[in-house]
Amino acid sequence: MKFSHKLRKLAQPLMYRRTWRRAQRVIHPLRLEPLFAKIDHARLAKIQTEYAGSTEHYAKYADIRRWLRLNIVRAQDLKLHRCGPKSVLDLGCGGGFFLFILQQLGHSCQGLDIDEFPLFTQLLDLFGVNRWIWTIRPFEQLPYLGRKFDLITAFSIDFNRESKRDWWWGPWEWEFFLDDLNRHLNPGGQIFLGLNPSQNKEFYTPELLEFFLSRGASVERENVLFPSR
Numbered sequence: 001m002k003f004s005h006k007l008r009k010l011a012q013p014l015m016y017r018r019t020w021r022r023a024q025r026v027i028h029p030l031r032l033e034p035l036f037a038k039i040d041h042a043r044l045a046k047i048q049t050e051y052a053g054s055t056e057h058y059a060k061y062a063d064i065r066r067w068l069r070l071n072i073v074r075a076q077d078l079k080l081h082r083c084g085p086k087s088v089l090d091l092g093c094g095g096g097f098f099l100f101i102l103q104q105l106g107h108s109c110q111g112l113d114i115d116e117f118p119l120f121t122q123l124l125d126l127f128g129v130n131r132w133i134w135t136i137r138p139f140e141q142l143p144y145l146g147r148k149f150d151l152i153t154a155f156s157i158d159f160n161r162e163s164k165r166d167w168w169w170g171p172w173e174w175e176f177f178l179d180d181l182n183r184h185l186n187p188g189g190q191i192f193l194g195l196n197p198s199q200n201k202e203f204y205t206p207e208l209l210e211f212f213l214s215r216g217a218s219v220e221r222e223n224v225l226f227p228s229r
Helices: 003-011 014-027 032-036 041-051 057-062 064-077 097-104 118-127 171-182 206-214
Strands: 087-091 108-113 131-133 149-154 185-194 218-220 223-226
Touching: 014 064, 032 064, 032 097, 041 057, 041 118, 057 064, 057 118, 064 097, 087 097, 097 108, 097 118, 171 185, 171 206, 206 218
Parallel strands: 087 108, 087 149, 108 131, 149 185
Antiparallel strands: 185 223, 218 223
16 A cells, blocks of 8 residues: 555544544643642742743743643643543653643653753753653663553654754664563553654654554554553
8 A cells, every 4th residue: 555545544534533632622621720820930930030031942941831731732632631540651751841730630750851951950840740861762771760651652752863864763663662661561551652753744654654553553643642552
């Protein structure tokens, strides 16, 4: 089957699913203000003052309302505001916006990321989110994090590429990585990936799409959800 035909088959129900998710967000809202009220506003003001006018590319994350709104949508789409407590690992957790929201919903959370941007460290401390400092590399196992998880997430993934030479993981790298993630899952656990597009604006090659589908994944543009193991 041609790659273009596979994409058309995937796209056919896409509009329906996205429309239904938007409707579900309205039916089952998750409000920003109650979450925002739980933040230490004096500490936040100091952080925002420090980065006001900064030319660093990551300074935009000091606008926490913007990023909380985005991550509220992520939590809603994964129905994490409509389920019992889960143990969640977020890879590339950044400033911890997603995990902060989940913690307010009663979930037990752990982040994993590099320690490169001071603002992220400040935000994680502000939010009370734990981060394991680690660099994800191809064909290297993650460290043991002291427990297993019901859900492993990774949004706007950047660890699967070398941007200087526009090199991206293929099926071999992803197979090793996903097999390793399975070691960190509880029975019934799931993996959710939010991919970034390559320079040609595609989220996966034909081979990578075939690989994801072969593992039973639900693929919807950048979103890849692997079934319970």
